[in-house]
Amino acid sequence: MERWGRTLLWCGGLSLALIASVLASATIGPVSIPIPVVARVVLDGISVPTLALASGPSETGAAAVSLARLGVGIEFVSPFEFSVPETSRVIVAQLRLPRIVLAAVVGFSLASAGAVMQGFFRNPMADPSIIGVSSGAAAGAVAFIVFPLSVPFGLQGMAFGGALAAAFLVYLIATEGGRTPVATLLLAGIAIQTFLGAVISFMLLQAGWQLKQAVYWLMGHLQASTWGEVGATLPVALLAFAVLAAYARDLNVLLLGEADARSLGIEVERTKRILLGIASVITAGAVAVAGVIGFVGLIVPHVMRLLVGPDHRILLPTSALAGAVFLVLADTAARTGPAELPVGIVTAALGAPFFIYLLRRREVHAL
Template sequence: MQRNKNIYFVYLMIIIILLLLFFTALFIGSSYINPLKIVQYLLFNKQLPKANLIILTEIRLPRILLAIMVGAGLALAGTVFQGVIANPMVDPYIVGISAGAGTGVMLALFLGIPLVFSHLNLLPIFAFAGALLTVFIVYQLALVGNKLPVLTFLLSGVALSFILNSIMSFLMVLRTENLQQLVFWLMGSLAASSWSEVKMILPYFMLASLLIFYYGKDLNLILLGEENAAHLGLEVEKSKLIFLTAASLLTASVVSVSGSIGFIGLVVPHIARLMIGPDHRKLLPLSALLGAAFLLFADTIARTLMAPLELPVGIITALAGGPYFIYLLRKKSKNIW
């Protein structure tokens, strides 16, 4: 009972922090908006000056919501990959999924393929195709018999990431007219956020997240070992396929609007695991909340630290995640599961 109370307290604190970050991100930036006026507008529908209203509703609010979805999506995907592979050093960025999704998007843009069909934006579909193909290639490269050695899986993902990043760099050279925008996209940026991006990824984000939450308890069985999970009645390969597909779709949808933002899927699940333990029924929602809060905080810093100059948010997350990855490598002799 006491443990459940502690877990609920952790949830409550993260939600409060997320709400505070949400409100703070609304009024700070290159153009300051009085917080009291925002409260009056949100709670009492009191009118704001037109310039402030446009900044609030058309620039900051969609960007904040996009940061929340991207952060939550990357953290969820990272938790799934770490659970399926049973290793805390796996995330969509490291194993090449982000690079695969990015390559899919870049190829679609480079080839001039129509990206809208019957009012449905197809950009996340191309990202998903690239991500899924990357998962398949990495899985096949790492597979030894019927087993998947973790080190081989990681190294295969890193190697394929280099190849895919080279392809994206080559495409950038050929498409120099949008070079600055593409560079920002590759480094990870939410600068081009709008309501259209929010609407574009929402269906894919919701579908993938619901699949992960619905089957989340099966990750606990997978961590017991494939043989034990099979004895307990779990169709291991089917579950792996569901998780890898859902995590790839989730990664692809958010990468299609934010670019490659690294290390959230690595750092956040590990912190969440330290806070409440390895039970994925509780770990998955906490990872999503922490990921949303972390990226919202990082993006707020990225757009205000050197305002009016804006930093790609991928730089902030890499500065935080890189040292943490080294810490995990140094701590590999300990069992943190």
């Protein structure tokens, strides 16, 4: 089918672009490391799960999934053993790659949530923060930074919890009698954002030496990212994306308007709840580790819509991949300047002029 072909082509191309930008980004930094070395480090890091007939408990210990009783184990085998200088290996594998991969995951999450929100709200100005997710995360994070709190998962836990709490609150405010009108949701989102803005400002006033850390978090950053953060965000992002992708066709029908969608057999309110919930979770996951990074969720889906059209079956995956590429590049720019910048500044500084350009060319008018 034509659409499948187009989807595969676009996704394939964007995946290649993502791999290329990840590798290229890993070469850039205070120490320049050539691409072949980066490639070798990456290939070395690959471990392939293989079925292995084991005689008793596997020697690989923790890595083996215990199907031992059947005499079958799963072992992780690294197919490549390249020799790479240890310093390069550490720089690439422990310092640069976690940050780059996290940038990709965050961009992926924000852009897919943005595509869903714009379709859901049938509003080109919608982005993942519109229902208060970002403000909630910011309030949680700043509270954690400013006040001596002890919570599980620390800063990220507070941000994630704050994000979901704010989104849920907005949903509760906007819902009456089982119906959640989109316009009310939008306004409730704005109200909660404004209120949380006040709370955040107040907390910043109370902050002493932590002020700088709080402001830095608010600007959105990917500094000092770890594989742990990737490990926590990536599954959330992939799982949530899979659900959103399964609803791509419903999102298309929702574009016709809720009444039409209902008469075409979509359980509108339930679908809205699911989409809102999942988009909030995927956004919360990204914001919790990276702070408030603006514009990715707004402009990436927009640009992709211009390129591939409004059909969410192709728009959603391409937006997600393009978001990943965009944030990898933006973060690379952020960390290679004379002074390292929070990536949120870069995305907004690059994104806004580009968006204005699109506006002036009248290419951004509706969905």
